[in-house]
Amino acid sequence: MEETKWVISEEHNKERLDKAIVKLHGEWSRTIIQEWAKEGRIEVNGKAAKSNHKVQSGDEVVVYPKEPEEIDIVPENIPLGILYEDDDVIVVNKPRGMVVHPAPGHPGGTLVNALMYHCKDLSGINGEIRPGIVHRIDKDTSGVLVAAKNDKAHEHLSRQLKDKKTERIYKTIVHGNIPHEHGTIDAPIGRDPMDRQKMTVTDKNAKDAVTHFNVIERFGNYTFLECRLETGRTHQIRVHLQYIGHAVAGDPKYGHRNTLPINGQALHAARLGFVHPSKEEYMEWEAPMPEDMDGLLDDLRKKS
Known part of the structure; x- marks a missing residue:
């Protein structure tokens, strides 16, 4: 490695x-x-x-990492928050703290382990480690995620993501008071040369990245936002909001040291929409706000 x-x-x-x-x-x-x-x-x-x-x-x-040993994915009986399921896709509400797929240091307890137990088949396009995974959300981001049960469905969904035809709406609490009701952040994202595990806004070896946002509520030193992804770069919302000076609350990688009491970034994938691979009709799902973010919003409302 x-x-x-x-x-x-x-x-x-x-x-x-x-x-x-x-x-x-x-x-x-x-x-x-x-x-x-x-x-x-x-x-x-x-x-x-x-x-x-x-x-x-x-x-x-x-x-200098050690070459990873082959991971034998063991199906695990982990409860899944299933929002929808048929022969082509399964849509779930991933909890905060759950890793999407196995990796060195996280061989089990992942969403893939749970899916392997629950589903008879998953697509094999992404290999043995990430069966069925069309797109990811970070470990400490909660919310809607779709997995494909066959290669045809996987290819269909991947093409929609590439062509920017999926609807991906996130809700987040950020530091600072954003004065604009809505806005667009159009800034390319690439690897941070000072820290290869972080992304940053840069012109070098970067890909275009566009995030649209609307203000839902203001609380003095914090703002509650809805963000729509036009592109899907790694850590996109977290990087873009840090770039404009409004880092996501609780973000351990891009945020402030003094922040709201939440275990991980206050970021939730609230809505996902796409054209169904077989039915060829647009479908959409929403995941309710997690209790920890709801609790933060209640506390902020009481203090503002």
């Missing part, structure tokens, strides 16, 4: 190396990082470092 590099920012100054890497990467477990450190796979400023090493801002950290 390709090495991963970071330059430690002030945010992680004097933090344990293993804890800092967990926050910077997001998909490696602390246990795996500690194992790699014992094997000499983690360097700080060119020298092998122990997992309890305290990093300093400006340090260059390099991780």
